[in-house]
Amino acid sequence: MSVQAEYQQKRMTAADAIHVVKNGDTIVVPTGVGEPPALLTALSDVRTRYQDVKVSQILPLRKYGYIDPETTQHVRHVAYFFGGVTRPGGQQGWVDFHPSYFSEMPMLINRGLMPADVVFAMASPMDEHGYFSLSLGPDYTMAAIAKARAVVLEVNPNVPFANGACHIHISKVTALTESNDPLLEVGLPKIGPVQEAIGKYVADMIPNGATLQIGYGGIPDAVVMQLTHKHDLGIHTEMIGDGIMTLVEAGVVNNSKKNVNNGKMLATFALGSNKLYRFMHRNPALEMHPVDITNDPYLAGQNDNLHCINATMQIDFMGQCGSESLGAVPYSGTGGQSDFVRAANRSNGGKAFIVLPATAKDDTISRIVPTLSAGTHVSTSKNDINYVVTEFGVAQLRGKTAKQRCEALIGIAHPNFRGELREAAKKMKLL
Structure with missing residues (x-):
């Protein structure tokens, strides 16, 4: 049977495609824009027909x-x-949570520690060889495809056909449906004077030839805006967004100094504008890979001068970062922060930056605290922390004593x- 005939058969x-789902199944969905709206809407419409079906996804x-x-x-x-x-449901208890390092999720799925019975995913149109590209989020999804009983694709002509380990052949697809709705666009976050100040401190410490991991948010984007005078930058990140695309268009990124995947940008999911998605289409300088390739600290850390920028909400005198909860109340998740902090620490010449405004709620609450709020989920440990940056400066903590860390923070x-x-530090015998 030709690949075109097989396509038509599937x-x-x-509404018909979701019939592959059985009671008790876990459906794995890619990160963010990689979610298939037609399939998830169809599932939602008939959800009361099912019992104990779970949908697992990042963001x-x-x-x-x-x-x-x-x-x-x-x-x-x-x-x-x-x-x-999903945050309200997590805080109220009716949305459950899987704690894990982002980089380890494919391994957990492969070993059966995180279930994956069915995959629902957005995909590019099929090429002449019978392959689709899951360019928007190969992340943990490729591991789920290898493990799942059924794979259902939502094929959309607006999904780019990207290079990398993000392809699936029609023979591995159980069913597919078609849509042509515009992809969801995620705009750039707001950048104010605090974000600009933090961004300048970080940008000043990034040398020419550095390889970058840049997260989502106002501060990372403020860093990007201040890198347009640099040269020979590389990209090894989890998320590709409009900021990175802007650096490429400015001629700042050429990946020429990377030790791993020289000449190529690597990412595991995309979040941005339609211009970004068009930029990704068959771009020979970009490869989309599963997260156990992009986020593995050993692999990423083989790049010299790896500079990683991630945000936190609270940090204590020891350097512990609470980046995913407000006290015991869940807010986000570990994501790739721990992965890339450890990767940058491994890298020759690397720097791991944790960035945060010094205060919250109109300067009424300090984000630098003697001890984390009770129940806070620690994202970056005291043993991994390196550079901490607020609008008031930079504290370099790695290798420092507890007293030195306290003074610097x-x-x-x-x-x-x-x-x-x-005063609190004196009571804790740290000063």
């Missing part, structure tokens, strides 16, 4: 009908990472809180 409506971007506290006995979301649409706290932080 082509059906979204869902749309509030589908199944994300519903009244029908969790039928279809329930299990978060790998909380986003805006108080030095980059908001001036209004330095006095009380010093």
Whole structure:
């Protein structure tokens, strides 16, 4: 049978395609824009027909009908990472959570420690050889495809056909449906004077020839905006967004100094504009790979001068970062922060930056604290922390004693809180 004939045989409506799902199944969905809206809408429409079906995903971007506290006995979301649409359910207890390093999720799926019975994913149109590209999020999805009983694709002509280990052959597809809706676009975050100040401190410490991992947020984007005068930068990251594309267009990124995948940008999911998605299409300078390739600390750390930029919400005197919860209340997830902090620490000449505004709630709360709030989920440990950057400066903590760390962190706290932080440090015998 030709690949075109097989395609037509497996082509059906979204309502028919979801019939592969059985009671008790876990459906794995790619990160963010890689989620297939027609399939998840069809599942939502008939969710009460099912019992104990789970949908597992990092960062869902749309509030589908199944994300519903009244029908969790039928279809329930299990978060790998909380986003805006699942955070309320996580905080109220009707959305469950899978803690893990992003880089280890394919291994956990492969070993059966995280279930993957069915995969729903967005895909590019099929090429002449019978291959689709899961360019928007190969992440953990490629591992789930290898493990799953059934793979259902939503084929959309707006999905780029990217290079890398992100392809699936029609013979491995159980069913497919077609859509042509525009891809979801995610705009750039707001950048204010605090973000600009932090971004300048970080940008000034990034040398020509560095390889970058840049997360999502106002501060990482503020860093990107201040790198346009650099030369010979490389990209080895988990997320590719419009900021990185802008650096490429400015001639700043050529990947010529990378030790691993020289000449190529690597990422595991995309989040941005339609211009970004067009930029990804058959771009020979970009490869999309599973997260156990992009985020593995050993592999990423083989690049010299790996500079990684990630944000936190709170940091204590020892350097522990609470980046994914507000006290015991879940907010996001570990994501790739721990992976890339460890990768940069391994890298010859590498720097791991943890960035945060010094205060929250209109300067009424210090984000630098003597001890993390009770129940806070620690994302980056005291043994991994290196550079911490606020709008008031840079504290380099790796290799420093507890007393030295405390002094350095108080030095980059908001001036209004330095006095009380010093008093607390004296009571803790750190000063």
